[in-house]
Amino acid sequence: MKLNQIILSKDGVRDCSICGGVGFYLEEIVSGSTSGALILCNCVIEYCYNCQSKGKPPFLTYEESLDKMIPCFCHSARVNLKNIERLIQKSNIPHRYKFKFLNSIDTRQEETDTISLLVAYDWADELVKKWQQTVPGNNSRMKEKKGMYLWGGTGSGKTLLACVILNELIFRYGTNCRYAKINKDFLNALKDTYQKDSDFHGQERFIEEEFTNVDVLVIDDFGVHRESDWVNEKLYDLIDSRYERKKITLLTSNSSLNDWKGKWNGRIFSRLNEMTIPLQLECSDYRLKFS
Known part of the structure; x- marks a missing residue:
């Protein structure tokens, strides 16, 4: 590269x-x-x-x-x-996807696989290329910039595409980015702050602010968490806070965004529907091709 x-x-x-x-x-x-x-x-x-x-x-x-x-x-x-x-280093991008860029993605798949990948690729390319584009007569960033809700089967390239966007934004613009697995890096980190013998005891607010304020956040494996009132509240608070601060959020999931309509009174669905573009990836185990 x-x-x-x-x-x-x-x-x-x-x-x-x-x-x-x-x-x-x-x-x-x-x-x-x-x-x-x-x-x-x-x-x-x-x-x-x-x-x-x-x-x-x-x-x-x-x-x-x-x-x-x-x-x-x-x-x-x-x-x-x-x-x-x-x-x-701060972004926490997995080693497998570190230093991978848009040209790392092979869009030359079987015809049945190609369409969904090309659509998602084009959205990613547009987000990256227009990241610093401004509205004429306005010094602020382009209005209505949205994140992505990437969903599909295991190995379809969701995490790769999300991490590619982070790499591109870091190298092109010096953007502050963060990758996090929903359980290990976010929910479990919050739970750890409740343990008196933990090095992070009492730092729940600090962790929440860190995830809220980063310019671009990837939440990987969204939907694999075990639901509870506490979990749903923490997820909604994070998503809502990023929505209010106009931060870009990229989510990967095995489940369609519509699956969230009937959960927690549709509050999480409503926010994600406003702040992300749902894109289904139907590639057949893209990880094997990427390797």
């Missing part, structure tokens, strides 16, 4: 055949890693040999004519690389 296709800033040597001018590149095959790694390009590093900073933080050099410290050649590339690595 050439990162210059999705990263606009050019902090390396513009005509570099390795990084395309970005200053760093994605090495997809790395020993001991299932996801690859971001590597600072030699076109940047070679400047460090003759620079006062010698490639060490804070990557500044003294400019005598200005009588002050200024960023050395490698500064911007190093800062941008570290920022993306930090956002990826």
Whole structure:
């Protein structure tokens, strides 16, 4: 994957055949890693040999004519690389889907599989490409931007597509994103705050705010949780809070959105219906093809 296709800033040597001018590149095959790694390009590093900073933080050099410290050649590339690595780490994207982008998705499936995948792919592409689009005469982001409710059978590519969107937004725009499995990463984390011997005791509000405020949230395996009044209340509060703050939410589920109509007086369905686009994926075990 050439990162210059999705990263606009050019902090390396513009005509570099390795990084395309970005200053760093994605090495997809790395020993001991299932996801690859971001590597600072030699076109940047070679400047460090003759620079006062010698490639060490804070990557500044003294400019005598200005009588002050200024960023050395490698500064911007190093800062941008570290920022993306930090956002990826915070996002909690599973290693399997880390550094996967829209062009990682193979849409050349059997004809019966292709239509639903292409429709979902187009919606994902539009969300990513128009993320920072503004309304004419208005400095705010494009109105009526919606998330997605991706549903279908096991292995149909729901989680892959959701994580691809996170990767794209992080690399393109430096967006704060978060991936969470509904039980392990959200509900169980809240329950853990009730345990006196837990490191997270008493931090329920902090966890709820973290999930509420992140710019883009993926809730994976929505619907596999065991229902109770407490669970439904926590889910509704999260979804409603994100709705009120106009945050983008992507959900994956084995169940149709319509299945929520008759649950909890339809309150969760009503909110999700307003803030997401329901998209069914009918691919036959996409994980096997993706592997």
